[in-house]
Amino acid sequence: xxxxxAGGSDEPAEHSTKVSDQSAAMMxxxxxxxxxxxxxxxxxxxxxxxxxxxxxxxxxSRLRRALVGRMAWRQRMxxxxxxxxxFDDPLNAIHRPAQMGPLWMQAERQTGVRxxxxxxxxxxxxxxxxxxxxxxxxxxxxxxAGDLYLKRMRHKLFVESRNIARREILSxxxxxxxxxxxxxxxxxxxxxxxxxxxxxxxxxxxxxDAHLRGIGRFPTLIIKRPGGSERVLTGWRPYExxxxxVFVLVPEFRSSVGSPQTESA
Numbered sequence: 001x002x003x004x005x006a007g008g009s010d011e012p013a014e015h016s017t018k019v020s021d022q023s024a025a026m027m028x029x030x031x032x033x034x035x036x037x038x039x040x041x042x043x044x045x046x047x048x049x050x051x052x053x054x055x056x057x058x059x060x061s062r063l064r065r066a067l068v069g070r071m072a073w074r075q076r077m078x079x080x081x082x083x084x085x086x087f088d089d090p091l092n093a094i095h096r097p098a099q100m101g102p103l104w105m106q107a108e109r110q111t112g113v114r115x116x117x118x119x120x121x122x123x124x125x126x127x128x129x130x131x132x133x134x135x136x137x138x139x140x141x142x143x144x145a146g147d148l149y150l151k152r153m154r155h156k157l158f159v160e161s162r163n164i165a166r167r168e169i170l171s172x173x174x175x176x177x178x179x180x181x182x183x184x185x186x187x188x189x190x191x192x193x194x195x196x197x198x199x200x201x202x203x204x205x206x207x208x209d210a211h212l213r214g215i216g217r218f219p220t221l222i223i224k225r226p227g228g229s230e231r232v233l234t235g236w237r238p239y240e241x242x243x244x245x246v247f248v249l250v251p252e253f254r255s256s257v258g259s260p261q262t263e264s265a
């Protein structure tokens with residue numbers, strides 16, 4: 001049984017899908033943990049169809065900017081909807097595609113992030129698994145390629161209302177990533193990975209890991225200090241809440257990162 005996450009705040013958030021040299025460096029520096037020297041490790045469980053994960057993106061990006069060089073992170077795909085006849089979310093009373101739209105409307109109102117929901121009446125995705133696999137195929141190239149692909153894929157769904165369960169849409173996104181990345185994304189290599197076994201195994205490993213940890217709601221962040229305790233955060237929350245959780249684990253970060261009230265986005 002898989003449950004969709006509920007949000008945790010009504011504060012607005014800004015969203016951007018632009019690729020900059022700074023964001024590219026950020027993607028490469030911390031991603032794909034395990035970096036033993038990093039004082040903080042984060043595992044982010046998410047799914048391309050999760051509206052709360054889309055809303056979390058600006059907050060998550062801000063956290064990564066604040067902790068560049070001090071946080072190792074990896075993203076794991078949850079496989080939220082394998083197919084609709086096996087999906088059940090009693091928490092949000094969602095059992096079929098048409099019921100997803102109202103949840104997206106709620107997420108938009110609560111977070112201030114733009115979310116177009118007409119895909120659920122015009123061309124509803126029948127599964128999130130193709131999109132999860134597409135991310136893993138991109139991630140095989142580099143953390144930057146994976147992160148760029150995930151951002152573009154979510155923009156295609158949540159802003160353009162395109163069905164990212166369709167193979168032709170996923171290929172279209174790969175072509176867009178190649179044109180945006182100045183040679184750092186190879187669309188032909190992505191196509192080969194989609195036909196191969198390595199991306200499938202990586203996705204299966206992600207799903208198995210989420211099940212092992214009992215994670216069925218997204219987004220979920222596991223923030224851990226190597227050799228120490230960890231914090232499990234489920235649901236959308238603003239940057240101010242995220243960084244305070246980090247300070248609980250690593251109090252010495254407070255003086256160098258700055259307070260949430262004074263740190264600039």
